[in-house]
Amino acid sequence: MALHDRPRLRRLIYATTFEAGGILLSTLLLLAMAETTAGKSLVFSVMASTIAMLWNLAFNAGFEAWETRQPVRGRSLARRSAHALLFEAGLVLFLLPLTMWWFVVPLIEALAYEAALILAFLVYTWIFTWAFDRLFGLPASAR
Secondary structure: OOHHHOHHHHHHHHHHHHHHHHHHHHHHHHHHHOOOOHHHHHHHHHHHHHHHHHHHHHHHHHHHHHHHOOOOOOOOHHHHHHHHHHHHHHHHHHHHHHHHHHHOOOHHHHHHHHHHHHHHHHHHHHHHHHHHHHHHOOOHHHO
């Protein structure tokens, strides 16, 4: 049985590989932006990744349930873009308070960090999802 025929396993592999790359990306970006150490940046990135992975699993299950009910199959540029934008919008709602607390920064500075991370992750999410689909095939919901 191919991975695209096993939606739970596919989502789990997607989420874990996505987050591994995300930890590296966010650690490096936070080091460049914030007055922090590599260790503090890495620990924050792991905490954020844990939150993001849980959100990823829930969001993708919901997105694929919605996608299954659509008359048009496949993942167009518009659908991929909506996926990335909606995922990141939900994630920022969870991460903004954590960012403020962890780095002891005011809302505006936390928003700046989040904005930079969101922009980087929008591109990363789009590219990663495209590459994952190319490597493992589209999920049943999009075929």
